[in-house]
């Protein structure tokens with residue numbers, strides 16, 4: 001594993017080879033064994049990728065915690081241990097979101113609801129690399145997330161920059177090299193910090 005924090009965005013880290021090829025295969029197989037619930041999908045067509053969520057059910061549309069589902073599934077236990085060993089989150093994640101993107105699908109630029117999720121957002125890329133775009137009022141940066149890497153968003157990367165993935169079939173590195181997209185599955189680990197649904201009634205314009 002190899003940690004890179006050398007980005008022009010404070011609080012952004014990428015851990016390369018966070019999982020081995022064997023662990024990737026195991027995780028993809030485990031995810032595909034589950035029902036793809038589609039829960040939490042909002043009205044925007046950009047969000048119509050396949051999703052699963054574990055730990056808690058929340059609604060993107062109203063940004064409410066709707067229900068507690070219990071602990072995260074056993075297939076991510078080793079990952080959670082590793083996350084805590086590396087000190088990537090202040091407390092263990094209690095929410096896991098699995099997103100599946102076909103090549104050409106993406107996610108609109110957004111900040112994960114600050115009132116709903118804690119200070120560290122982690123996302124593991126499986127099966128395909130992608131470029132994640134970070135945009136603030138001042139600047140924007142394209143960051144390559146290789147297959148099997150874990151991206152960690154904290155501080156400015158978490159709160160001051162929107163992150164998104166554009167709908168491309170091919171991404172380009174900063175050097176201009178093409179990086180074709182394949183089907184990508186991401187595992188996003190977060191801590192839900194809001195227990196009152198009232199606390200999550202935010203201005204819909206801020207996502």
Ligand SMILES: O=C(O)CCC(=O)C(=O)O
Nearest residue numbers: 097099107112123186188
């Ligand atoms: O797919 C990813 O890596 C990012 C997903 C994401 O930003 C989100 O679901 O909030």
Ligand SMILES: [Fe+2]
Nearest residue numbers: 110111112163
């Ligand atoms: Fe996000």
